[in-house]
Amino acid sequence: MADRIVVLGAGTGGTLAANRLRRVLDDDVQIVVVDQDDSHVYQPGLLFVPFGLTHLDEIIRPRQRQLHRGIGYRQTAVDRVDLDTERVWLADGTALEYDVLVVATGSTLVPEETEGLTGPGWMEKVFTFYTPEGAGRLRDALDWFDGGRLVVDVVDMPIKCPVAPLEFCFLADWYLRERGIRDRVELTYVTPLDGAFTKPVASATLAGLLEEKGVELVTEFNAGEVEGSGGRLVSYDGREVGFDLAVVIPLHSGAPYVGRSPGLGDELNFVPTDEHTLQSRARPNVFVIGDAANVPASKAGSVTHFEGEVLVENVRRFLAGEALDATYDGHASCFIETGFHKALLIDFNYDTEPLPGHFPGSIGLPLLKESHMNHLGKLMFQWFYWHSLLPGRDVPGIQSAMPERGKHRERASP
Amino acid sequence: MTTATYAGQIVTVNDEGFFENPDEWNEEMAPAIARTVGIDELTEQHWRVIKFMRAEYAEKGTGPTVRVLGKTSGVSVKELYELFPKGPAKVAAKIAGIPKPRGCI
Numbered sequence: 001m002a003d004r005i006v007v008l009g010a011g012t013g014g015t016l017a018a019n020r021l022r023r024v025l026d027d028d029v030q031i032v033v034v035d036q037d038d039s040h041v042y043q044p045g046l047l048f049v050p051f052g053l054t055h056l057d058e059i060i061r062p063r064q065r066q067l068h069r070g071i072g073y074r075q076t077a078v079d080r081v082d083l084d085t086e087r088v089w090l091a092d093g094t095a096l097e098y099d100v101l102v103v104a105t106g107s108t109l110v111p112e113e114t115e116g117l118t119g120p121g122w123m124e125k126v127f128t129f130y131t132p133e134g135a136g137r138l139r140d141a142l143d144w145f146d147g148g149r150l151v152v153d154v155v156d157m158p159i160k161c162p163v164a165p166l167e168f169c170f171l172a173d174w175y176l177r178e179r180g181i182r183d184r185v186e187l188t189y190v191t192p193l194d195g196a197f198t199k200p201v202a203s204a205t206l207a208g209l210l211e212e213k214g215v216e217l218v219t220e221f222n223a224g225e226v227e228g229s230g231g232r233l234v235s236y237d238g239r240e241v242g243f244d245l246a247v248v249i250p251l252h253s254g255a256p257y258v259g260r261s262p263g264l265g266d267e268l269n270f271v272p273t274d275e276h277t278l279q280s281r282a283r284p285n286v287f288v289i290g291d292a293a294n295v296p297a298s299k300a301g302s303v304t305h306f307e308g309e310v311l312v313e314n315v316r317r318f319l320a321g322e323a324l325d326a327t328y329d330g331h332a333s334c335f336i337e338t339g340f341h342k343a344l345l346i347d348f349n350y351d352t353e354p355l356p357g358h359f360p361g362s363i364g365l366p367l368l369k370e371s372h373m374n375h376l377g378k379l380m381f382q383w384f385y386w387h388s389l390l391p392g393r394d395v396p397g398i399q400s401a402m403p404e405r406g407k408h409r410e411r412a413s414p
Numbered sequence: 415m416t417t418a419t420y421a422g423q424i425v426t427v428n429d430e431g432f433f434e435n436p437d438e439w440n441e442e443m444a445p446a447i448a449r450t451v452g453i454d455e456l457t458e459q460h461w462r463v464i465k466f467m468r469a470e471y472a473e474k475g476t477g478p479t480v481r482v483l484g485k486t487s488g489v490s491v492k493e494l495y496e497l498f499p500k501g502p503a504k505v506a507a508k509i510a511g512i513p514k515p516r517g518c519i
Contacts, residue, residue, distance in 0.1 A: 156479075156480070156481055157479075220501070222480065222495075222501075224491065224492065224495075236480075236491060236492065236494075236495040237495055237499055237500075237501075251481070267478075267482050267485050267486050268481070268482065268485075296516065
């Protein structure tokens, strides 16, 4: 009988995995993708919505249209996965049987897990730009904002795109200057980390940029409560940060159905996964791509893109009874928008932190350094996303494995 | 690499004071380590968290984050901060003789 592959999730990972699998596998292999709605959001675009630099209708497209011919699509929520009978139970009561399951359902925001966050003031004084609705509402609030304390707070890690909250600060500084009210605003970045970012060299560079732009940095702040009406964040150890407008990045979990599927996920509903083969630890015929996996890489689109190649090769090998390829190296590559039509680029993997130099070789985009070229790269990337990354093609000159050439290691030690 | 002496035994720790080798730890050392981070007495609730940290480390190779501790240890995040005011995941890991939790990326 022909093999059946079920892909859960039609976001970045599910779409590019299904399209690559369709190309690699024989026509008689069935591929079905499941998602609960038909809105594929270009998530990097959400950062620009609050500043009026893009609009939601420019960054949302139908999910099914991104899938190639020969791929089935079911629009329904997932109730649970039964690993023993190799079946996915859907919310409409039907089941899909699989020979290989690809989990690509990303992460889910759980603002209700932080006391007070969704209480009085939510979407009035307290916003998030991590959802289309939140980004749109924040745009209106920023339009009205004419001064006071603007606080950007990361509740706890892990979060999608760990640089996005910093980019929000840089863009807010630019936006407020353009409006001529920067001197009336106290801008503060509040993080549970002990620095601006997780990796030492990049953290120092980013902290320097915050300082340059007059953004106050509050570290090791674990927000236990958000009091919207009173305008204050309270940490578990009793510290307070007051605000007139708060932009909060809520806690993230894996998709809720993972928690309803015995043996599939961990305490936070992420799926324990081998960091080099992308095979789940739950069962050999379950593979995981993107934010849904608990691998020690950033939850970012570039990671998902680079994982695609290894994941698809391993699904093919698994079906053919061959040994898996353990070569995913944790490669991530992120543009960091810094305002005033400039951006930084960072490129790293499991073993190498973001370093200065050039990407992808000694002639290329400057790494860990502001430039207009990087800003253009970031803008251009949306085109590549829809036309190259989702269809499962490689971006010219950019490989899955992290390039070593062009990186300045001698400057790495602090 | 530096060393520290707890309960009369010399152990290897990193520059932040976390154990390099969790096998060098034993329960008699815990009160002495706790005093170095400002905790004068280890209560039953402290011990519940410390033992949980050891078990999690043995099973998964890394200590849990505060959020995971709050969900799985049976002690709420609020109470964890009362027990270990300077950051439950880090401080409990130090007292339990396991490396600093990897936590976030």
